[in-house]
Amino acid sequence: MSSRRDFIKQAAAATAAFGLSSIAAEAEPKKPRVIGENGIIRIGVVGVNSRGRALATNICRMPNVEVVCICDCDSKALENCRSAVQKVTGKLPDGEKDVRKMVKRKDIDAVMIATPDHWHASAALLAMRAGKHVYLEKPTSYCPAENEMLLKSEKKYKDLVITVGTQRRSWPKIVEGIERVRRGDIGEVHYAKCWYTANRGPIGFGKEVPVPANLDWELWQGPAPRRPYKDNLVHYNWHWHWHWGTGEALNNGTHFVDMLRWGLKLDDEFPTKISSIGGRYHYIGQDDWETPDTQLVTFQHGDKASYSWEGRSCLTTPVDGMRNGIAFYGTKGTLYCDGSNSYKITDLKGKVIEDVKSDLVFESDNFRNPSAQLDSFHFQNWLDAIRKGTALNAPLKYGCNSTTCMQVGNISQRLGRSMTLDPETGHIIGDSEAQKMWSREYEKGWKPKV
Numbered sequence: 549m550s551s552r553r554d555f556i557k558q559a560a561a562a563t564a565a566f567g568l569s570s571i572a573a574e575a576e577p578k579k580p581r582v583i584g585e586n587g588i589i590r591i592g593v594v595g596v597n598s599r600g601r602a603l604a605t606n607i608c609r610m611p612n613v614e615v616v617c618i619c620d621c622d623s624k625a626l627e628n629c630r631s632a633v634q635k636v637t638g639k640l641p642d643g644e645k646d647v648r649k650m651v652k653r654k655d656i657d658a659v660m661i662a663t664p665d666h667w668h669a670s671a672a673l674l675a676m677r678a679g680k681h682v683y684l685e686k687p688t689s690y691c692p693a694e695n696e697m698l699l700k701s702e703k704k705y706k707d708l709v710i711t712v713g714t715q716r717r718s719w720p721k722i723v724e725g726i727e728r729v730r731r732g733d734i735g736e737v738h739y740a741k742c743w744y745t746a747n748r749g750p751i752g753f754g755k756e757v758p759v760p761a762n763l764d765w766e767l768w769q770g771p772a773p774r775r776p777y778k779d780n781l782v783h784y785n786w787h788w789h790w791h792w793g794t795g796e797a798l799n800n801g802t803h804f805v806d807m808l809r810w811g812l813k814l815d816d817e818f819p820t821k822i823s824s825i826g827g828r829y830h831y832i833g834q835d836d837w838e839t840p841d842t843q844l845v846t847f848q849h850g851d852k853a854s855y856s857w858e859g860r861s862c863l864t865t866p867v868d869g870m871r872n873g874i875a876f877y878g879t880k881g882t883l884y885c886d887g888s889n890s891y892k893i894t895d896l897k898g899k900v901i902e903d904v905k906s907d908l909v910f911e912s913d914n915f916r917n918p919s920a921q922l923d924s925f926h927f928q929n930w931l932d933a934i935r936k937g938t939a940l941n942a943p944l945k946y947g948c949n950s951t952t953c954m955q956v957g958n959i960s961q962r963l964g965r966s967m968t969l970d971p972e973t974g975h976i977i978g979d980s981e982a983q984k985m986w987s988r989e990y991e992k993g994w995k996p997k998v
Contacts, residue, residue, distance in 0.1 A: 578679025580707055581657055585935050588612050592656045592680075594619040594647045594671055596629035597783045599685060600662030603713075605632050606923045607660065610931065617642045619650045621767035622783070645764055647671050651678040658934065661685060662713075666772045666792045669694035670996040676705045681934050683927075685713040686806075687798040687951040688944070692974065693987035694996065695948035695955075701998045702944050709933045711926075711940050712947025714806045716887075718926035721906045722807070723941075725883055725891035729811040734878030734893060740812060742804035742874040743858040743867045744796065748841070750831035751785045754778030771994040780836070788837040790962075795839030796859040797824075797954045797961075800872075804887070805847075806950035807874050808855045815946045818974035819953060821848040824961035830862035845957035849971070857957075889922055949974070959985045 583589060589612065593604040596618055608615040615633050618641050620626040626643050634640040644650045647667075651659060651674050658681035661671045669689035675682050689695050702710050716722045729737060759765040759777045768782065769775070772792055787793040809815055826843035841861040848854045864871055872887040881901070885891040889906040908921045932938035952974045959982050960967045968977045976982045990996075 578677075580679050580681060583657065583935055586612055587935065588614055589681075589931060589934060590614050590616045590655055590657045591660060592617040592619060592644075592650050592653065592658075593629070593660045593662070594650065595661060595663030595667070595685075596620045597622060597625035598662075600660070601625070601629045601632060602920070602923075603660045603662055603683070603685075604629055605636055606920055607927050608633050608637050610924065610927055613931065614639075615641050616655055617644055617650055617653060619644045619647050621645050621764040623762040625783070646767060648674060651675045651680055656680060658683065658709075664768075664786055664792055665794050665798065666690045667770050669698055670771045670994075672698060672710070673701055673996050673998065676701045676708055676710070679705070679708070681709045681930075683711055683713060683930055684944070684947070686802045686947060687794055687954065688712055688947045689951060689955075690794065691986065691988045692952045692955050695952050697996060697998050698944060699948055704998060709930065709940070710944040711930045711933070712942045712944060713926070714803060714942045714947055714950070715923055715926035716803060716807055717810065717941040717946075718929050719889040719908075719922050720925065721889045721891060721904055722885065725885060725904065726807065726811045728893075729876045729878070729883055730813060732878075733880075734876060734883050735880030737812060737876045737878045738853045740808045740853075740855045740874065740876045741858070742801075742808055742855070743860075743870075743872065744800040744804060745860045745864045745866070745871045746796075746800075746862070747864050748861045750835040751780050751788065751837055752834070753836050754780040769991065771990050771996060773989055773991050785837075788839045788841075790838050793839060794955065795843070795958060796841070796861045797839075797843055797845060797857070797958055798951065801843075801845070801857045801859055801957075802950055802954050804872070804874055805845075805855070805857050805954060806946070807885070808857075808876075809950055809953070810946070811874075811876055812849075812853050812855065814849060814853065815949065817849065818949065818969050818971050819847040820850050820971050821966055821968055822846070822953065822956045822960055823966040824957045826859075826961060839958075840961060843957075843961060845954070845960070847953060847957075857954075 593600055604615055618626055618629045630641055630643055659675040660683040662685045663671055665687055672682050672684050756776045757779045765777050787799050824845045826840040828837055829842050843859045846856045870886040874885050876883045882894050889908050891904050892900055893902040894900050929941045933940050956967050970977055
C-alpha cells in the first residue's frame with residue numbers, strides 16, 4: 549500500500565510540475581487585495597535578464613511600492629536582479645524560478661512580465677487567475693489567439709488592472725504631440741508611417757550543447773513545443789527564431805505602430821488589409837536567423853486611413869534624418885517623433901515650425917533600460933489605476949490589437965501574400981492556410997487557459 553501511495557504522490561507532483569493546466573484548474577479565481585490610495589503595492593517581476601531587470605529596478609523607486617519577489621528560470625539572471633533591487637532599496641527581494649509558484653504567493657498584489665514572447669500570455673493568464681494585477685510587456689502574446697484569451701480573461705477577472713508596456717502612451721511630450729494630431733493641428737491625417745533601424749550582427753549557427761547549470765531549459769520553453777538547447781538562443785537571439793520569437797516586427801515595431809494607431813484614432817478597430825514584404829538579406833550563410841531583418845508592413849483601413857512600418861535590423865540609414873521614428877502626414881503639415889519624448893512639426897514644404905524638446909533622457913542604443921526616467925510616468929498610471937481607479941493610458945485591448953496587427957503582418961510575410969481582415973475582430977478572411985497560423989501548437993500539458 550505504501551508503494552502505491554508513493555506512486556500516486558509522485559504522479560501528482562509530476563502533473564503539477566508539468567503544465568499550466570494543472571494550476572488553472574486547482575481552485576476558484578482569487579480576488580485582488582483591496583489597496584488604499586496610499587497603500588503599499590507588493591510586486592513580483594518575472595523574466596529579469598534584460599528588460600525585466602530594468603522594470604524591477606525602476607518600479608522599486610516608486611513611492612509605496614515594494615518588489616517582494618524576483619522570478620527567473622536562469623539563476624544568474626535571478627540573483628543579479630535581486631542584488632540590483634537591493635542596491636536601490638536596501639532590501640533583498642525573495643527569489644523564485646517558477647512563475648507558476650510565484651503568482652500563488654499571498655504577499656504579491658501585482659506581477660510585471662518581461663519574459664520571452666512565447667511566455668507572455670501564459671504568464672499573464674496565470675497571474676490573472678491568481679488574482680494579481682498585471683503589467684505586461686509588449687508584445688502581449690506570441691500569436692493572435694492568445695490575445696483573444698487575454699481579453700476574455702480580463703473580462704472574467706474584472707477587478708484586476710491589466711496594462712501593457714507600450715510606455716510612450718504615458719510620456720508627456722508624446723501625449724501632447726499625439727493629442728495635437730488627433731485634434732487636427734496638422735489638418736486631416738489619412739496616412740502615417742513609422743520605422744526602426746539597428747545594426748545587429750550575425751548570430752552564428754547554434755550548436756546543440758549541454759544546458760548550462762544555471763538555466764532550467766524545461767521552464768524556459770514552457771508552453772512552446774520542446775526543442776534541443778542550442779548555444780546561440782538564450783538570452784536574446786530567440787527573437788529571430790519563429791519557434792519562440794516574433795522578429796523585429798513585434799520586438800520594436802509594436803511600439804511604433806501602436807503610436808500610429810493611437811494618433812489616427814484606430815485603437816478600437818483592425819485594418820481591412822495587411823501586407824508585408826522583406827526577408828533575411830544580411831549575413832546570408834553566416835547564421836541561422838529566421839525572421840526578416842528587412843521588412844515593410846502596410847495596413848489599410850478601408851478608405852479611412854493607412855499606415856506602414858519599416859524595419860531594418862541590420863542597416864541604420866536614417867529616414868528623414870532619424871534612425872527610428874514616426875510621421876503623421878496632415879493636410880496642413882507633418883508631425884514627426886524620433887521615438888524619444890519630443891516631437892516637431894513642419895509645414896507642407898518641410899520647414900520646421902515647432903520643435904518641442906524634453907529634458908528627460910531616452911537612450912536609443914540602450915536596449916535594456918532606455919527610458920528609466922520616463923518609465924515612471926507609465927508606472928504611476930498603472931499604480932493609480934490599481935489604487936484609485938484612474939483610467940489606463942495603455943489598456944490591454946489597445947496593446948492586444950496593435951500586437952495582432954503586427955502578428956498578421958508576419959503571417960503575410962511568411963505566406964507571401966496580403967491578408968484580408970474583418971475590421972471588427974481582426975480575423976483573417978478567406979485564407980484557410982493563414983487562419984491556421986492564428987494560433988500555435990503547445991507542449992502537451994502546457995496549453996494556456998482562461
